[in-house]
Amino acid sequence: MRETLKRLLTLSGPIIGLNVLNVLALAVDTAMCGRLPDAEVALTALGFSTQIIFLLMVAMMGVMVGSVALVARAFGAGDAARVNHVMRQSTMLTLAVSAVVALGGNALAGPILGWMGASGPVQESALLYLRPLLWGTAFNYLFMLYGGVLRGVGNTSLAFMVSIVSNIINFVINYFLILGHFGAPALGIQGAAVGTLASQAVGVVLLGTLIRRGAVPQLELPLRWVALDRELWKALIRIGAPAALDMVILNAGFLSIVGMLGQLEEVAVAAHGIGLRIQALAFVPGLSVAQATGALVGQALGAGDAARARRVVWSSIVLCLGVMSTLAVVIVLWARTIVGAFDVDPDTRVGELAVLWMQVLGAGMPIAAINISFVGMLQGAGSTRISLIINTVVTLLIQIPLSWALGFGMELGPLGVWLGFPLSFLVKVALGGLVFRFVDWARTGGRGDAGAPAGAHQPSRPPR
Numbered sequence: 001m002r003e004t005l006k007r008l009l010t011l012s013g014p015i016i017g018l019n020v021l022n023v024l025a026l027a028v029d030t031a032m033c034g035r036l037p038d039a040e041v042a043l044t045a046l047g048f049s050t051q052i053i054f055l056l057m058v059a060m061m062g063v064m065v066g067s068v069a070l071v072a073r074a075f076g077a078g079d080a081a082r083v084n085h086v087m088r089q090s091t092m093l094t095l096a097v098s099a100v101v102a103l104g105g106n107a108l109a110g111p112i113l114g115w116m117g118a119s120g121p122v123q124e125s126a127l128l129y130l131r132p133l134l135w136g137t138a139f140n141y142l143f144m145l146y147g148g149v150l151r152g153v154g155n156t157s158l159a160f161m162v163s164i165v166s167n168i169i170n171f172v173i174n175y176f177l178i179l180g181h182f183g184a185p186a187l188g189i190q191g192a193a194v195g196t197l198a199s200q201a202v203g204v205v206l207l208g209t210l211i212r213r214g215a216v217p218q219l220e221l222p223l224r225w226v227a228l229d230r231e232l233w234k235a236l237i238r239i240g241a242p243a244a245l246d247m248v249i250l251n252a253g254f255l256s257i258v259g260m261l262g263q264l265e266e267v268a269v270a271a272h273g274i275g276l277r278i279q280a281l282a283f284v285p286g287l288s289v290a291q292a293t294g295a296l297v298g299q300a301l302g303a304g305d306a307a308r309a310r311r312v313v314w315s316s317i318v319l320c321l322g323v324m325s326t327l328a329v330v331i332v333l334w335a336r337t338i339v340g341a342f343d344v345d346p347d348t349r350v351g352e353l354a355v356l357w358m359q360v361l362g363a364g365m366p367i368a369a370i371n372i373s374f375v376g377m378l379q380g381a382g383s384t385r386i387s388l389i390i391n392t393v394v395t396l397l398i399q400i401p402l403s404w405a406l407g408f409g410m411e412l413g414p415l416g417v418w419l420g421f422p423l424s425f426l427v428k429v430a431l432g433g434l435v436f437r438f439v440d441w442a443r444t445g446g447r448g449d450a451g452a453p454a455g456a457h458q459p460s461r462p463p464r
Contacts, residue, residue: 004308005315008292011151012319014160015288018147021163023280025199026050028171029192032178038121042189045125048118052109052130055251056101060141062244063093064148065294066236069382071152072298079302080218087149087221089232094145098138105134128190132197139200146207151295155216159207166203170195242384246391253395253421260407260417268414271353275361278338282327282361286369289320290376297380306442309381313436316373324369331362357418364422371425374432383441390431399424 033042067090074082109130113123133140143166147159173195180186187194211221254276261268293316300309331338335358336346344351378387399420406416435441 001311001315001318004296004311005319008289008296008312008315008319011154011156011292011295012285012289014156015151015291016285018156018160018163019284019288020281021160021167023284025167025170025196028167028174029196032174033189033192035179036188038125038188041121041125044122045118045129045189046192048113048122049126049129049133052105052112053133056105056134056137058244058247059097059101060094060144061247062240062242063090063097063141063236064144064240065243065379065384066090066238066240066382067145068148068152068291068294069239069298069380070232070235071149072295072380073302073382075153076299076302077304083153083218084220085229086232087146087219088226089229090145090149090236091142091221092225092228093233093236094141095138098141101141102134102137105137106131109134125189128188129193132190132193136197136200139197139204143200143204143207146204146211149219150216151291152298153216153219154295154299156292158210158215162203162207162210165206166199169202170199173198239382239384242388243379246384246388249388249392249395253399253424256400257403257417257421260403261414264407264413264417265353267350268353268417270350271357271414272418274339274344274350274354275357278331278358279361282324282331282365283368283372285323285327286320286365286372289316289323290372290379292316293373293376294380297377298382301381301442309377309442310436312380313373313377316376317370320369320373321366324372325366328362328365331365332359335359335362353414356415360415360418360422364425367422367425367429371428371432374429374436377432377436378441381441381443386435386439386441390428390435394424394427394431398427 030043030046033039033046036042067086070086071083074080074086109127110123113126118126143159150156150159174192175181176184177187177191177194178189179191185191208221210216211219212223258269258272261272293312296312297309300306300312335355336351338358339346339351339354344354346352346355375387378384402423403417403420406412406419407414408416410416412419
């Protein structure tokens with residue numbers, strides 16, 4: 001298992017870096033918009049806009065999960081023709097999803113913002129930020145797709161290096177256009193959108209160019225439109241749709257916590273927001289390991305090696321548990337210091353609650369780490385329906401009722417509401433363990449169609 005653990009660690013490193021850069025890109029927008037004369041309006045608008053972008057990204061996350069599963073299986077089976085066929089078809093599906101999001105998002109952005117409570121100057125500023133990014137959705141989504149494809153073939157460093165360039169471009173353009181440095185127009189929050197959009201465009205063009213020029217052996221990316229493969233699209237949707245719905249259910253669980261906290265104590269919502277920023281960074285290593293796990297599991301199953309796939313899962317649990325437990329200790333022991341870094345006095349009510357939430361979060365991170373590994377396992381195997389069922393049952397029937405019972409019924413207040421989150425992970429891990437032990441999730445086959453028999457697909461070169 002040592003060799004598998006080493007391979008998992010090597011693959012995970014650049015993914016962690018890439019995900020951290022994604023978080024930092026948003027942090028750069030936030031920090032620079034915080035220097036605007038109407039900083040409060042701009043930051044509030046940025047908060048609303050980010051939520052909408054994440055909401056609309058759900059469909060693309062499904063496409064990416066399906067693509068990685070199919071690419072990894074084909075790569076593991078040594079079928080380069082199918083790898084490239086999946087990448088081309090996924091590109092077409094991504095462009096279709098991007099067009100729907102761009103058109104629908106722009107048409108519905110105003111009403112959605114109003115429904116979320118944004119009005120007046122906040123809504124106007126949010127639309128200035130949202131509209132350019134929505135029209136350029138294809139750049140962001142294609143970069144996500146190609147990063148996933150590269151992960152599926154075991155190359156995680158290329159997307160990371162391109163992302164470094166992309167983030168530098170974002171920083172430079174933001175510096176010029178948000179506040180109007182060196183004679184550039186001061187576009188405010190719209191300047192942040194232009195910087196982000198430009199960096200995404202450069203990123204996907206650079207990554208696509210490198211792939212086309214042979215930076216990754218066996219990967220080809222012709223710019224010709226190819227005939228639609230309906231069966232492959234069905235496979236992508238069959239695997240990806242449950243993964244997308246999984247994200248919806250997960251977000252529903254988070255929203256329920258916010259709603260309960262708002263009924264109990266308004267400052268608890270602010271404390272929860274501080275904790276979520278820490279969570280976004282603290283969970284990055286674990287989620288990155290899960291992404292690498294999915295790729296390696298898919299490759300093993302594509303090669304017809306179910307035993308290797310199981311070794312990958314065990315290695316993932318060990319690595320994820322070790323990393324996230326270490327971070328948990330840091331969060332629990334230095335919670336007050338971390339809260340202070342957000343310019344919040346830990347001795348105020350909001351500071352006390354933020355410290356409490358972070359300690360609850362930290363205590364639950366080790367068990368969450370095991371669950372994250374199981375999610376990566378199921379995504380790599382293409383068994384996303386199982387993951388969706390587990391998450392739906394636990395979130396709707398255990399987490400939300402438990403948070404309500406502890407927070408309101410037992411009168412534990414915000415602590416009770418927060419406790420429902422880590423306690424629900426105990427159930428998720430138990431169910432994930434049962435699936436790992438007793439369910440036939442490790443079905444092999446190069447096609448990657450979640451259970452297609454090995455050898456069902458003979459290598460052939462699709463039309464270029």
